[in-house]
Amino acid sequence: MALRMSTLFLRTLREDPADAELPGHKLLVRAGYIRRVAPGIYTWLPLGMKVLGKVEDIVREEMNQIGSQEVKFPALLPREPYEATGRWTEYGDNLFRLQDRKETDLLLGPTHEEMFCLAVKDMYSSYKDLPLSLYQIQNKYRDEARPRAGILRGREFIMKDAYSFDIDQAGLQKAYDGFREAYVRIFNRLGFEYVIVHADSGAMGGSASEEFLAVNENGEDTFVRDEHGYAANVEAVTVPQAAEIDASSTPTAQVHDTPDTPTIATLVDALNANHARTDGRSWDGADTLKNVLVMLAHPDGTREPLAIGLPGDREVDAKRLEVQVAPAEVEPFEEKDFAAYPMLAKGYIGPGVLGEEKSSKIRYLLDPSIAVGSAWVTGADEHGKHVLHLVHGRDFTADGTIQAGEIRQGDISPDGKGTLKLARGIEMGHIFQLGTKYAEALGLKVLDENGKLVTVTMGSYGVGVTRAVGVIAEDNNDEYGLVWPREIAPADVHVVVASKDAAVYVRTDEIVRQLEAQGLAVLYDDRPKVSPGVKFKDAELIGVPTILVIGKGLADGKVEIKDRRSGERREVAVDAVVTSVVDEVRGS
Amino acid sequence: MALRMSTLFLRTLREDPADAELPGHKLLVRAGYIRRVAPGIYTWLPLGMKVLGKVEDIVREEMNQIGSQEVKFPALLPREPYEATGRWTEYGDNLFRLQDRKETDLLLGPTHEEMFCLAVKDMYSSYKDLPLSLYQIQNKYRDEARPRAGILRGREFIMKDAYSFDIDQAGLQKAYDGFREAYVRIFNRLGFEYVIVHADSGAMGGSASEEFLAVNENGEDTFVRDEHGYAANVEAVTVPQAAEIDASSTPTAQVHDTPDTPTIATLVDALNANHARTDGRSWDGADTLKNVLVMLAHPDGTREPLAIGLPGDREVDAKRLEVQVAPAEVEPFEEKDFAAYPMLAKGYIGPGVLGEEKSSKIRYLLDPSIAVGSAWVTGADEHGKHVLHLVHGRDFTADGTIQAGEIRQGDISPDGKGTLKLARGIEMGHIFQLGTKYAEALGLKVLDENGKLVTVTMGSYGVGVTRAVGVIAEDNNDEYGLVWPREIAPADVHVVVASKDAAVYVRTDEIVRQLEAQGLAVLYDDRPKVSPGVKFKDAELIGVPTILVIGKGLADGKVEIKDRRSGERREVAVDAVVTSVVDEVRGS
Structure with missing residues (x-):
């Protein structure tokens, strides 16, 4: 049965909703697909249900295709299993x-x-x-700290989650490859640009994992690509350990007065004013070693300081750091913390006091770009003083390295062969080789061919279903409204009666019935008292790919077919309208 | 694609699960349709998903048929709206x-x-x-005090809930009638015996409501029917006010010593031993007036006593009482409560101290069967004493009446014309004329034809979807397993290979493909190492209505079709197998 605009539960809005930032989100609300109930919690209205159903069908088809079996677990779950794997605690406030x-x-x-x-x-x-x-395709719950962008990051959302169970790694690899291929098919059908990147396994545990990211400048994830096909989430980029440098001709370390230089910028200015380099070039931030302090809050409630040394022209990347220290959470190192460590001269902290064997006993980790033999300007652990020519391995050491420095456009690829480009994306799918982490924690073992008990090897595979609708909307819109890909659209054709003449409605009813007899899903704007202008605006806002306008031309046997994406219009004879629309929809 | 038993996520059980009581529940677990995760919380396994999908499809079809539009609201909801209607508190521990x-x-x-x-x-x-x-068709949550009988009363369950919005009562009546008819169609298709009964609106509020009860001796609901078509949930039965009786010849009330008669039984014995009636018959419980005390716990935390007077041969019906006093909950009147009311002589309590104007100040309500003018033996408010010939309206009054006495087989119908029969049922659907309760609390008003704001009139309509699967299982099973109605079955035909000969499997693969080409859903027992006996047992347990057995007879061009419900078997020629099975399934 046609969706009739006269009765459809829909109220299109001409104004953007106050709480929406992204264009697709604004349009989904304005065009009556979704409606916000609470932060990160949305209702799906009738048009939204159609689109959501299309996405679910695609996901379900491709899952069935690889022999995955559909089940449905409860959303309300007992604590004990999550306690056994540690996730009851590790999820923190997100649970x-x-x-x-x-x-x-x-x-x-x-x-x-x-x-x-x-x-x-x-x-x-x-x-x-x-x-x-x-x-399963099911409601999931995460108490996001910053639910944002409508259905892109909700607190209640629909996810397709899948799990594979194999006797060994070879089996897991096969399952993983199968899911990877199914995901490629799914995302090819969904109608947005995506990239597959190496990913960090995060709180899920396990070894290999890849993310399917929708390429989107408003995305929360940053990923890198190089010219040789390498692609990774920044959290998963491994900065290679810099090769050792010969420091035999580096002068001995010297402490200098550098008053009022608590920041890298003020330090570089002071160096250039008072300590001209012998090689003729100016000092810059990359010559300095910045030591950043943070507090790690562990799930058991304890707090532990951590110092990170990295070139002064780079920041610590909060997300990369989070991944490295998980399940601990990163908190700022506050004034009260400085008070507890009097050897830390804020703004002038150097490796002299950092490290488990040094006076502060604070664990000290270096960015891998800090080569053994490289010389640095860094804090001298006294207010107003820095040390020059401090050589890693000669004058200071650390407790290890950490992959927490920011990744920048132009950085070298991990394999040393390419140059990284940065872009933003939205995580749409994530596939994990979990290995035996969960099976071990919960005792999932089976007898192998030799009658010996072996732990089962698992994979886990997720697609954000409601999020996919959000991304499709972000990727398919223009100044007038949404422009759905055919396979996702809430209807095949939007029929607009541009007339107040009752006879035109009668004829259109008949055409709608004929279109439906051909198997097309019709959205029918049959509102008798609404002006053609408003109807056209609504049709563009709603974004069904083919719009059929039936109005004055009908008297001359003509109707108009409009392509929503290109804006092209063409007149066709009313006698040929059904064939013309079917051809348009089916793409012949 | 056929469901293949060789890979299906299924392990049938020969033993009943320890935590299941009802036959259908046991079989759903044993046959691998559902699996318990926590009390009242279940997982749907692949076969269960098929059945659940069938039920959802039926419900969805019939809702679409009456022009109801599908949406999906979140399950995780903000407090404020429920606070506004009072349900945040009224739901008590169930929320x-x-x-x-x-x-x-x-x-x-x-x-x-x-x-x-x-x-x-x-x-x-x-x-x-x-x-x-x-x-919407969606997960609902209720923290049942006693989740029981598997999916019949779960704490997470799927419900179809619908809501109608109209400008006036006439509109609501029309919507209500439409839903009622759709529900009749739904329950006719689902394959269990049901009855439509007048119901109490309970915590939902509103006026008229009817329940669709599955007739089932293990049901938690009791309903009544009479020979003229009256049917009601016992909670909704209105006992008519007994007509006034002429008490002019009744002797004056007399207090008698009745030592050791704190119960109706001991009292009746004492009366018959010591106070022979003048009319020749013996005393019985129906001649006595029993006064029952309970405590009402109000949502605001306060407690209030209530006394109920009813004939001594009847009990207070806990559910009928609950409905009358909701949202208060009924708690027992305990020893400590008696201590707070010293005028209550336990076992000998009479109307002398009961009532808002009497010494106890306890509200006192009578069963409507207590006629004005009727004479009673009842407590004299002193230990070991009762009063005889105490006449309602002459010697005592109460604060009102209450519909809380038990309803019994043989009672007169509310209209006085029929005789009630009692039976047990399970609530499967409930339709409510809510009226303006919710719209008023939340300010839902629209402009009427005259430009005046009027409050919208609502109806609400529920079907227990997961519960329906449970009831169908309870109503459709035998000693061997489940026996699904065709429209609900997880497959159209269960194909069993009763052979270890590889050639038989090859031929069966082909037959399965042909059956699927005819549009049939096939469950295919292709397990090469499982004995025919085990396969037959599994097929009977799983309960697909048509079983096709392909085995030794194949050499002679014969296969066997078995009807699961009747147990009838017939041989058919393998050349005609597809037509025969299709005819069997399609009922021609």
């Missing part, structure tokens, strides 16, 4: 926790590794039962 | 409440009247926008 009337702890599932693992443990016992692949 | 990281109160939606009401308020403003009917 919605609650208690039932008996004060039993429960949670709203963020992902379901534990539950699938236990179900398989309960039901299967032999290598003969494997391989196994299961999926 | 799952939680807080987010900012300590904002949230809840898991038990039903969504408030949210739909607010969405319509936000989007619509005129009578021209109405009527409107919306529905």
Whole structure:
């Protein structure tokens, strides 16, 4: 049955909603696809349900295609399995926790590794039962600190999560490859630009993982690409250890008075004014060694300081750092913390006091770009003083290295062969080779061919379903409204009656019936008292790819077909309208 | 693609699960449709998903048929709207409440009247926008005190909830009638016996409501029917006020010593031993007036006593009482409560001290069967004493009446014309004329034809979707397993290879492909190392209505078709197998 605008639960808005920032999000609200209920929590209106259903169908088809079996686990889950794997604590504030009337702890599932693992443990016992692949399309819950951009990062959202179970790594690799190919098919069908990047496994654990990122300048993820096809999430970029440098001709370290230089910029100015280099070039931030202090808050409630040394022209990348220190969370090193470490001369901190063996006993990790043998200007651990020619390996050492420095456009690729370009993306899919982390924690073992118990090897695979609708909207719009790809659109054709003549409605009813008889889904603007101008505006806002306008021309046997994306219009004879629309929709 | 038993995520069980009581529940677990995760919280396995999908499709079809539009609201909801209607408190312990990281109160939606009401308020403003009917099929949450019987009463469950919005009562009646008819169609298709009964509106508020009850001896609801077509949930039965009796010849009330008669049984024995009636018959419980005390716990935390007077041969019906006093909850009147009311002589309490104007000041309500003018034996408010010939209206009065006495087989119908029969049922659907309760609380008004703001009139309509699967299983099974109705079955035909001969599998693969080409959904037992006996047992347990057995007979060109419900088997020629199975499935 046609969706009739006269009865459709819809109120299009001419103004942007106050709480939306991104163009696609604004349009989804204005065109009546979604409606905000609370931060990060949305209602799907009738048009939104159509689009969401299309995306779910694509995901379901491709999952079934690779033999994954659909199940549905509860969203409300017991604490114990998540306690066993540590995630009850590790998820921190992101996990919605609650208690039932008996004060039993429960949670709203963020992902379901534990539950699938236990179900398989309960039901299967032999290598003969494997391989196994299961999926569900289901509401997930994460109490995001900053729910943003509408359905791009919600607190209640629909995800397709899948899990594979194999007897060994070779089996896992095969399952992983199968999912990777299915994901390529899914994202090719969804109609937005994406890139597959090496990713960090984060709180999920496990070894190899890749992300499918929608390329989008408003994305929260930064990724890099080089000219040889390398692509990675910045969190997953491994800066190579710089090769050792010969420091035999480097002068001995010298402490200099550098008053009022607590920042890299003031330091560089002072150096250039008072300590001209012998090689003729000016000092810049890259010649300085910046030591950044943070506090790590561990899940058990303890706090621990950490010092990171990196070239002064680079910042610590908060996300890269988070990944390295997880499950600990990063907190600022505050004035009260400085008070507890009197040997730290704020603004003039140097390797002299940093390190587990030094006076502060603060763990000190270096950026891998700090080569052994390289010389630095850095803090002399006294207010107003810096030390020059301080050589790594000769004059100072650290407790290790850390991949936490920012990655910049033009940096060298990890393999040393390419040059990195940076772009922004939105995580749309993530595939993980979990290995045995969950199976070990929960005791999922099966008998192998020799009757020996072996731990099952798992993979986990996610697609953000509601998020996909958001990204498609961000990637498919113009100044007039949304422009859905055909496979995702809420209808195949939007029929607009541009007339107040009752006879035109009667004829259009008939055409709509004929279009439906051809299997087309029709959105029918049959509102008798709404002006053609408003109807056209609504049609462009809603974004069905083909618009059929039936109005005055009908008297001369003519109707108009408009392509929403190109804006092209063409007149066709009303007698040929059904064939013309079907051809347009089916692309012949 | 056929569901292949060799890879299907399934492990059938020969033993009943320890935590299941009802036959259908046991079989759903044993046959691998569902799996318990926590009390009242279940996972749907692949076969369960098929059945659940069938039920959802039926419900969705019938909702679309009456022009209701599908939407999806979040399950995680803000407190404020539920606070505005009072349900945040009224739901008591049944509501799952939680807080987010900012300590904002949230809840898991038990039903969504408030949210739909607010969405319509936000989007619509005129009578021209109405009527409107919306529905969703979605997870609901209720923290049941006693989750039981598997998916029949879960704490997370799928419900189809729908809401209608109209300008006036006539519109609501029309919407209500439409839903009622759609529900009749839905429940006719689902394959279990049901009855439509007058119902109490309970915590939902509103006026008229009817329940669709599955007739089931294990049901938690009791309903009555009479020979003239009257049917009601016992909570909704209105016992008529007994007509006044002429008490002019009744002797004056007399207090007698009745030592050791704190119960109706001991009292009746004592009466028959010591106080022979003048009319020749014996005393029985129906001659006595029993006064029952309970404590009402109000949502605001206060407690209030209530006394109920009813014939001594009847009990107070806990559910009928609950409905009358909601949102207060009923608690026992304990020893400490008696201590606070020294005028109550436990076991000998009479109307002498009960009532807001009497010494106890306890509100005193009578069963409507207590006629004005009727004479009673009842407590004399002194230990070991009762009073005889105490006449209602002459010797005592009460503060009102209450519909809380038990309803019994053989009672007269509310209209006085029929005789009630009792039966048990399971609530499968509930339709409510809510009226303006929610719209008033949340300010949902629209302009009427005269430009005047009027409050919108709502209806709400629910179907228990997961519960329906449970009831179908309870109603369709035998000693061997489940016996699904065709429209609900996880597959159209279960193909069993009863052979270890590879050639038979090859031929069966081909037959399965042909069956699928005819549009049939096939469950295919292709397990090469499993014995025919085990396969037959599994097929009976799983309960697909048509079983096709391909085995030794194939050499002679014969296969066997078995009807799961009747147990009938017939041989057919392998050349005609596809036609035969299609005919069997399609019923021609």
